[in-house]
Amino acid sequence: MKKNNLFIYIKEKIQGQNILLALLLLIVLVSIGALIVPGFSSSISIRSMLLLAAFLGLASLGQTLCALLGGIDLSIPYIIGSANILLASLLNMGLLPILAIIIILVCGIIVGLINGLLSYRLQGQSIVVTLGVGFIVVGISQIFTSSGVYGGNVLTQVPQWIRNMSSFGGSTFGFPLPPVVFVWLFISIIMVTIMSRTLFGRSFYAVGGNKRASSRILISEFKIWNLAYAMSGFMSAMTGMILLGFSGGGYVGVGDPYLFTTIAAVVIGGTSLLGGQGGYGSTVVGALVLTVLTSLLVGLGLSYAMQQSVFGLLIIPMVALYARSPHIRDQI
Amino acid sequence: MNYLSLKLNKFYSYNPRFEREKHLLVPIVLIILLFTVIAFRAPQLFSNNGIGGAIIIIAPLILAALALTPIALVGRGGVDLSVGPLIGFINVSLVSWLVGNGYTSPFLVVSYVLGAGILYQVIVAAIIIYVRVSPIIVTLSGYLVLTGVNLTIMNRPSGFSPEWMFNWGYGGEILSPIFFILSFMIIIWFLFSRTVFYQQILLTGADERMAFASGINTVATRFGAHIMAGIFAGMAAFTYTALISSGDPTQGNTYTLAAITAMVLGGTSPAGGIGGGLGSILGSINMYMISYVLATFNFGNVSGFVTQASTGVYLQFHYLLIVL
Numbered sequence: 249m250k251k252n253n254l255f256i257y258i259k260e261k262i263q264g265q266n267i268l269l270a271l272l273l274l275i276v277l278v279s280i281g282a283l284i285v286p287g288f289s290s291s292i293s294i295r296s297m298l299l300l301a302a303f304l305g306l307a308s309l310g311q312t313l314c315a316l317l318g319g320i321d322l323s324i325p326y327i328i329g330s331a332n333i334l335l336a337s338l339l340n341m342g343l344l345p346i347l348a349i350i351i352i353l354v355c356g357i358i359v360g361l362i363n364g365l366l367s368y369r370l371q372g373q374s375i376v377v378t379l380g381v382g383f384i385v386v387g388i389s390q391i392f393t394s395s396g397v398y399g400g401n402v403l404t405q406v407p408q409w410i411r412n413m414s415s416f417g418g419s420t421f422g423f424p425l426p427p428v429v430f431v432w433l434f435i436s437i438i439m440v441t442i443m444s445r446t447l448f449g450r451s452f453y454a455v456g457g458n459k460r461a462s463s464r465i466l467i468s469e470f471k472i473w474n475l476a477y478a479m480s481g482f483m484s485a486m487t488g489m490i491l492l493g494f495s496g497g498g499y500v501g502v503g504d505p506y507l508f509t510t511i512a513a514v515v516i517g518g519t520s521l522l523g524g525q526g527g528y529g530s531t532v533v534g535a536l537v538l539t540v541l542t543s544l545l546v547g548l549g550l551s552y553a554m555q556q557s558v559f560g561l562l563i564i565p566m567v568a569l570y571a572r573s574p575h576i577r578d579q580i
Numbered sequence: 581m582n583y584l585s586l587k588l589n590k591f592y593s594y595n596p597r598f599e600r601e602k603h604l605l606v607p608i609v610l611i612i613l614l615f616t617v618i619a620f621r622a623p624q625l626f627s628n629n630g631i632g633g634a635i636i637i638i639a640p641l642i643l644a645a646l647a648l649t650p651i652a653l654v655g656r657g658g659v660d661l662s663v664g665p666l667i668g669f670i671n672v673s674l675v676s677w678l679v680g681n682g683y684t685s686p687f688l689v690v691s692y693v694l695g696a697g698i699l700y701q702v703i704v705a706a707i708i709i710y711v712r713v714s715p716i717i718v719t720l721s722g723y724l725v726l727t728g729v730n731l732t733i734m735n736r737p738s739g740f741s742p743e744w745m746f747n748w749g750y751g752g753e754i755l756s757p758i759f760f761i762l763s764f765m766i767i768i769w770f771l772f773s774r775t776v777f778y779q780q781i782l783l784t785g786a787d788e789r790m791a792f793a794s795g796i797n798t799v800a801t802r803f804g805a806h807i808m809a810g811i812f813a814g815m816a817a818f819t820y821t822a823l824i825s826s827g828d829p830t831q832g833n834t835y836t837l838a839a840i841t842a843m844v845l846g847g848t849s850p851a852g853g854i855g856g857g858l859g860s861i862l863g864s865i866n867m868y869m870i871s872y873v874l875a876t877f878n879f880g881n882v883s884g885f886v887t888q889a890s891t892g893v894y895l896q897f898h899y900l901l902i903v904l
Contacts, residue, residue, distance in 0.1 A: 387889020560724030
């Protein structure tokens with residue numbers, strides 16, 4: 249009897265702490281990798297894992313906010329690709345890099361706002377709405393940059409500081425890690441603090457948890473919803489530009505892998521797509537899990553195709569652990 | 581709701597049949613518009629060759645959009661993201677496992693594509709129902725798994741379709757075998773949409789709790805909707821194999837986004853309960869004609885993106901009409 253109580257106590261403690269599961273998974277994966285894949289824990293391999301996790305983590309920030317509200321943003325890969333080629337072609341036009349970056353960030357926010365405004369009234373259909381917006385964005389930016397495009401590629405001379413920002417050999421004040429990793433760390437700390445400590449951050453959970461209750465305590469769902477999507481557009485634009493430093497040339501398809509991996513990172517971390525549960529801290533762990541798992545699978549000699557399959561097989565049990573909806577007879 | 585839509589609603593609600601078919605308004609207007617434009621800009625589409633070729637290309641898209649429709653109608657935000665990779669999977673496994681080993685009898689091939697489609701959808705339905713994870717996650721997972729499996733079965737486009745299928749992909753005449761298969765499947769859809777079972781799908785999608793409380797077996801309904809989806813996905817893969825006459829592990833994936841777009845353009849809501857098969861058929865035809873019309877303008881090397889952007893614009897336009 250006593251043992252049973254203890255079990256229930258632990259279960260209650262763990263409930264809602266989905267990040268623990270993801271952390272456990274991360275630790276297991278790292279240990280397995282370190283044990284069976286030679287060179288897994290070398291500094292080069294850790295550096296590349298952190299770099300790739302930083303891209304995924306930055307791209308998934310907006311997806312996390314949208315998921316907290318019960319929405320989804322599928323325009324992320326298209327905004328990433330567009331920002332990537334737009335920055336390259338604006339640099340080609342001879343614009344000051346800083347000016348070009350600001351223009352693209354503003355464009356990202358505008359696209360995010362369009363996403364938010366359109367999907368606010370059609371919340372059940374945010375998947376298709378954001379997908380459509382993504383089509384438009386990538387189409388328009390292709391047409392805009394068409395003069396220098398060869399099969400979606402825009403050739404350009406990327407400034408040294410953008411290159412250093414996110415290339416593999418980049419360093420931060422002499423420390424051998426590209427600055428983007430620290431930027432990610434910095435943004436994560438701020439984000440987690442805001443989401444858990446401020447009224448503004450908590451209102452995302454309120455809206456995601458119960459819309460009617462949150463409107464009763466004067467939280468504007470409209471404002472929060474649009475902010476989440478605007479933030480998503482902003483972060484996607486930023487990721488797209490950072491990826492230009494990584495690849496050294498603009499390519500519109502650079503965001504394509506992020507179509508489903510951002511959702512996978514959010515879900516594996518422990519944010520339920522139903523809304524109201526999880527947070528950016530979980531997504532950070534989710535992004536790390538995905539990246540470590542990728543390196544592990546590569547180390548084991550699995551092809552890219554089989555990695556996708558393993559990701560897919562991982563998602564359902566992870567979600568089943570914490571985001572099951574109640575049985576229909578309990579919903580009435 | 582503003583004044584205009586109130587007035588429109590009043591107009592529709594005089595006749596319950598209008599109320600139910602309201603979602604067809606936009607696709608019908610669009611199809612008339614597109615027919616007019618094509619009649620002026622590209623009349624060659626209306627020749628024997630033009631229509632024959634169009635049917636061959638459009639058949640997999642129509643069938644894929646019809647496969648998505650029952651899953652969307654049955655609700656819970658069920659957009660089947662995995663329909664494209666499923667078509668790809670049936671295609672590559674048919675080409676490399678069956679044809680590669682010399683099993684090419686038409687009966688065997690058709691039962692294989694149907695069986696594979698149904699089996700996959702039953703597994704997906706079982707996970708949605710018993711594990712109670714939201715459909716979008718299950719189908720996302722299916723998308724990733726099948727994409728990987730397809731590339732493992734066949735790492736690049738290769739192989740041949742069954743011999744008797746070789747000349748189906750030319751499309752020189754209207755009454756091709758594909759035409760008859762497509763017509764047969766559309767007839768099946770319309771028979772299906774006259775059944776009580778279809779009504780139960782709509783009811784479950786519109787309000788699952790109310791359907792459950794009214795004594796509808798929502799579990800069986802959901803399984804049934806997925807089985808219908810499997811049948812249509814299987815036939816989509818069959819016509820797709822005829823179209824490309826070989827196996828291709830990656831091109832099938834493009835059908836996911838195309839079919840979702842076609843379904844939504846046809847007025848079927850992924851939120852459940854609203855829409856129907858006719859809408860998805862019209863939506864697919866509209867999609868094809870949009871790209872056909874745009875191909876007549878000379879956009880040079882960005883034409884693919886113009887098509888993509890315009891599809892996006894139509895989608896948003898469609899949503900604006902719903903919202904206003």
